Amino acid sequence: MEWSFVIEKLILVFIIFVVTLVIAMYSTLAERKIAGFMQDRYGPDRAGIFGILQPLCDGGKFFFKEEIIPAGAHKVLFIVGPTIAIITACISSAVIPWGQELQIGDRIISLQVADVNVGILYMFGVIALGVYGIMLGGWASNNKFSLMGAIRAASQSISYEIAMGLSIIALLMVTQSLSLKEIVAQQSGFVNWNIWAQPLGFIIFMVCAFAECNRVPFDLPECETELVGGYHTEYSSMKLGLYMFSEYINMFVSSALMASLYFGGYNFPFMNDLGWSANLITIVGVIVFFVKIFLFIFFFMWVRWTLPRFRYDQLMNLGWKMLIPLAIANIVLTGLFTLIKDTYFS
Amino acid sequence: MQLTNRKKVIEQKPMTFAERIYFPAIIKGLRITLRHFFKKIPTIKYPEEIRPYSKNFRGQHSLKRDEEGRERCTACGLCALSCPAEAITMTAAERKKGEEHLYREEKYASVYEINMLRCIFCGLCEEACPKEAIYLDGPHVTADYLRKDFIYGKDKLVEPTFDITKLKS
Numbered sequence: 001m002e003w004s005f006v007i008e009k010l011i012l013v014f015i016i017f018v019v020t021l022v023i024a025m026y027s028t029l030a031e032r033k034i035a036g037f038m039q040d041r042y043g044p045d046r047a048g049i050f051g052i053l054q055p056l057c058d059g060g061k062f063f064f065k066e067e068i069i070p071a072g073a074h075k076v077l078f079i080v081g082p083t084i085a086i087i088t089a090c091i092s093s094a095v096i097p098w099g100q101e102l103q104i105g106d107r108i109i110s111l112q113v114a115d116v117n118v119g120i121l122y123m124f125g126v127i128a129l130g131v132y133g134i135m136l137g138g139w140a141s142n143n144k145f146s147l148m149g150a151i152r153a154a155s156q157s158i159s160y161e162i163a164m165g166l167s168i169i170a171l172l173m174v175t176q177s178l179s180l181k182e183i184v185a186q187q188s189g190f191v192n193w194n195i196w197a198q199p200l201g202f203i204i205f206m207v208c209a210f211a212e213c214n215r216v217p218f219d220l221p222e223c224e225t226e227l228v229g230g231y232h233t234e235y236s237s238m239k240l241g242l243y244m245f246s247e248y249i250n251m252f253v254s255s256a257l258m259a260s261l262y263f264g265g266y267n268f269p270f271m272n273d274l275g276w277s278a279n280l281i282t283i284v285g286v287i288v289f290f291v292k293i294f295l296f297i298f299f300f301m302w303v304r305w306t307l308p309r310f311r312y313d314q315l316m317n318l319g320w321k322m323l324i325p326l327a328i329a330n331i332v333l334t335g336l337f338t339l340i341k342d343t344y345f346s
Numbered sequence: 347m348q349l350t351n352r353k354k355v356i357e358q359k360p361m362t363f364a365e366r367i368y369f370p371a372i373i374k375g376l377r378i379t380l381r382h383f384f385k386k387i388p389t390i391k392y393p394e395e396i397r398p399y400s401k402n403f404r405g406q407h408s409l410k411r412d413e414e415g416r417e418r419c420t421a422c423g424l425c426a427l428s429c430p431a432e433a434i435t436m437t438a439a440e441r442k443k444g445e446e447h448l449y450r451e452e453k454y455a456s457v458y459e460i461n462m463l464r465c466i467f468c469g470l471c472e473e474a475c476p477k478e479a480i481y482l483d484g485p486h487v488t489a490d491y492l493r494k495d496f497i498y499g500k501d502k503l504v505e506p507t508f509d510i511t512k513l514k515s
Contacts, residue, residue: 038380042387042391302380303376
């Protein structure tokens with residue numbers, strides 16, 4: 001291990017960290033803007049042009065709000081809750097390949113922080129850990145609404161993780177690899193995108209991603225109409241901010257995951273036929289990847305301002321009686337197609 | 347026994363397959379919200395953009411001057427008399443020598459106050475005025491913190507002087 005390698009990775013980590021936080025910040029603005037436009041009004045537009053300074057104002061306000069820890073709360077866990085939520089949200093982006101290699105002089109820099117050969121498993125582990133933040137926070141608040149929210153979050157994430165895992169198994173049968181870098185590299189060009197091989201798997205995965213991110217229509221852990229504020233009822237100041245931030249970071253990361261698993265990540269059509277230099281293709285690839293991510297984030301918000309929330313039994317019905325059987329059927333079908341393809345068309 | 351024929355039996359049909367998988371309905375909903383996304387927004391961004399007023403809009407009063415810049419008001423009190431809300435008070439004074447360039451008539455209002463909290467902007471004062479001295483042609487009366495600040499005196503009501511020879515069109 002050379003020093004230059006460590007420094008290179010540290011710089012990359014720093015850049016990704018900053019980009020993640022900035023995108024999460026501006027997601028809050030985008031959410032409000034999109035909500036506005038979908039309801040025939042302008043969103044926030046007083047702070048700076050188009051409200052561009054609004055996230056900064058919100059952040060500043062969060063810092064200056066009074067920090068309240070309820071008397072009956074478990075003090076340590078009350079603070080640990082949002083900390084876990086934000087940390088798991090931030091470290092989950094480590095295995096996502098943001099682009100191909102960049103060549104500077106004779107150094108080749110990979111635009112991925114860690115090429116873990118079980119990248120998908122790492123992602124799943126970290127995303128599953130994220131629910132502990134919500135559970136701890138909800139339990140430590142010593143408030144029945146928070147506890148209800150936390151329990152809902154836990155059972156919801158367990159139910160939907162099964163369907164999500166099963167939909168990923170079908171994808172892995174196609175890609176034959178667990179490394180995200182390799183999965184994205186396989187999807188070079190347009191026809192090789194996994195969405196064409198796994199349309200049903202993608203839909204299942206996307207629905208589960210909505211549930212994992214606690215987004216509408218699956219935002220039962222924080223449903224305002226029943227549970228006041230859900231798991232963060234007792235939170236104030238920046239700790240509430242951290243919870244909200246982690247939600248938006250999760251949304252960003254799962255958009256990135258969906259884009260790289262099913263929509264070819266940094267690959268764009270005809271990328272190898274244009275005769276561009278490798279560095280240019282890499283840079284354009286990164287931009288294309290972010291465009292895909294933004295489209296997914298837009299889709300998340302679009303759905304949020306369209307659909308009402310599921311009732312809790314409907315949520316469980318959908319998870320256990322629809323998505324899991326569908327995911328299993330998808331595995332069987334994928335196996336069948338692979339078998340037919342290998343026997344007759346190879 | 348049937349009393350009226352208005353009874354309607356509503357039958358709840360089981361959902362069809364298309365309804366049960368939600369997706370057609372979700373796509374329909376998404377199309378509606380997307381249509382609204384590109385619609386023109388009817389909001390008027392107020393301080394920057396002002397809704398056009400009617401031509402006979404009645405706003406804040408102004409006490410007019412004549413073509414030589416003299417105050418037209420002669421403190422006859424007809425406006426105060428006609429005011430249904432009793433918002434106008436005034437004190438009359440006699441014009442002294444050398445003040446002919448300030449006041450048009452021999453008598454003028456030394457104090458002229460309108461309580462903007464009482465005023466109902468009916469416009470009867472401008473109808474009553476024989477000297478065409480008062481018009482409700484100003485902007486909105488703005489908000490304030492104290493009741494006493496709503497009593498507008500001559501400093502706020504009298505039109506600013508301007509040189510009519512330099513006024514174009």
